Amino acid sequence: MNIAAGHISRRLVLGACLALGLAAPVLAQGSDDAVLKSLLPDSYIGADSAPVSLIVYSSPTCSHCVDFHANELPKLQEKFVSTGKLKIAYRPFMRNSLDAVIFMLAHSRGADKFDETVSTYMNKFDELAAAQDTEQAVRSIAEGMGIDKAGFDKAVADQPYFDQLNAATKQAQEEFKVAGTPTFFLDGKQLEIASSFEEVGTAVEAALPKP
Template sequence: MKPTALGDRVLGKADAPVTIVEYASMTCPHCAAFHAETWPALKTQYIDTGKARFIFREFPLDPLAAAASMLARCAPEDKYYDMIDLFFDHQREWAYTDKPLDALQNMAKQAGFTQMSFEACLTNQKLLDGINAEKDQALSKFGVNSTPTFFVNGQKLVGEQTIESMGKAITDAAAKASK
């Protein structure tokens, strides 16, 4: 599960016994539901306590999802997960409108982007290529073909997960890691 050249943005302690990798699309309603319903408990109970660390990897299903992923990557590194949360929390307000780029731009401005930095980010071909390489690796090497897809110490979980299913996977992975 090595990262591509794009690199990973990791939440949690480096020495956590369990690593959770999520592949998600910013326009995926199931991904947004996971981040609304399961993510807060997962973060509080497992990531903030050092039981697991979390890696979000981009798997855009359309150009609009790629644009949102690019904007999150262009934000300061310590604001990356804040941007992911912002885009998922307000997905209906930007992903399903007549002018989605205007809505994304308004959200990005709230996060400190200027018109110039917004445009520079969305025209950064190297960044787009990196995000696409991450998606290609997930498809070809890890068998990801839908979002969200999670790997908990390598165990694949497909689809929106509850805190109970994530907790079981983390507990099982931690038990295997301690052997």
């Protein structure tokens, strides 16, 4: 289920009913246009000098994003990132109010803990999906990272950052033609994922400079 940025409101973020959603992998649109600078700053994993860059538009409540994060990302990090060949940036993409809450909590912990916070929620995906009270489950996970009730409430009341998330999601949809998550851009061009996320690694290998 894809939710346009304009359909997400602060009222939904602060509401007690937070819904999990699923999205299918996105196929490339065949565009050769390079991805322009995001409205939110990119934070790359890997060496700045890496010859290949991968941008991933991701949602922490997307089962396919969770699958990529758990199964394929470690392989990419071991084979390409740790060897200085690839750098990876995750860009937030809001599909529902729970995404917004998680990104806002991550932002509240600072740039150095943003990816760690989102990863923690991805690792707890099954727990969140099975929770009878999703809001309480989200709060409990936040407490485990040192975010108390006051800190949680302050984070999700950050209207300026919420507006930035909305704008960045709208930019992804309208400028970069991101229709769902995960969506991958390798060296500025959208990747076509036909059947398996292993294709990302194959594409990275092909993009590396030849000796």
